[in-house]
Amino acid sequence: MVIRVVVADDQELVRAGFGMILDAQPDIEVVAEAADGAQAVEAVREHRPDVLLLDVRMPVMDGLEAARRVCADHPGTRVVMLTTFDIDDYVFDALYAGASGFLLKDVRRDDLTHGVRAVASGEALLAPSVTRRLIGEFTARRAGPSAPVRPPSRLLQQLTGREAETLRLLARGLSNAEIAAELTVSDHTVKTHVSNLLAKLQLRDRVHAVVFAYESGTVVAGEA
Known part of the structure; x- marks a missing residue:
């Protein structure tokens, strides 16, 4: 089964880079890109992807609000937040809104593809030690x-x-x-x-x- 992905980031190079890495995988297809939160919500509505990679900070509509809307209206799409910081206040709010985890923007190629596959299958996106630290602080x-x-x-x-x-x-x-x-x-x-x-x-x-x-x-x- 092919995992359908939408990549949402206001930095074109980030979108293009992630898109190229993911599209190179035989089991992953990037079906759309978005430059702001509103475009991300619309892309999910139109394409119904399995995974949305969503930047935390974006113009027009920030990633947190986009995450809330996607998680509420499209339960079949799992949201992964993209952030520069491993513990970001917005990430906690996004998890509470229904996001399934987060990836750092400087994530390694293999970790990116593994993360998409993991969250698409409902498995833990984060390493157990990171999950424990993150959830402990979150709660x-x-x-x-x-x-x-x-x-x-x-x-x-x-x-x-x-x-x-x-x-x-x-x-x-x-x-x-x-x-x-x-x-x-x-x-x-x-x-x-x-x-x-x-x-x-x-x-x-x-x-x-x-x-x-x-x-x-x-x-x-x-x-x-």
Whole structure:
């Protein structure tokens, strides 16, 4: 299956560079480019891509607002934010809006293609150690009386014991292979548990499963 991608960045060289790298892959096709957030939203509406690479800071409509609109109106498109900084305030807001992760603009060629493939398949886009650091800080920033509250109990009650344990291990930053070793099961079984828990919790992908685990109190920031 070919992964359809839209690249949105106000810098033409960035768009062209990412486009050339991705189009060179046999399983990836860049179906459109956009120079601002409004164009990105329109490109997603027209082409319905699997992945939108979206710059955080753009004219006309910034990446955060574009991410909100795309995630709300086009759940089949996974949004990856492009940023210069590995921990950017806008990235946290974008994750909360529904984005599936982020890539640095100086990302290596292989990491770019791997990232697109990973997020298109619903896997973790970020390395486990980075995911843990990012989500830990993200949830800490969201803590407090003004933070939106997610009612988790009904959804959590749908999980089997194994699925609940898989969720806790995901939130600790473990990879599928590490979870399999921890539970003494196969990688395929872990993938099944992850797929089932995402469906039951009504989550887009693994990144948001980790966010859910922290927000619901399934795990506590900083716990081993």
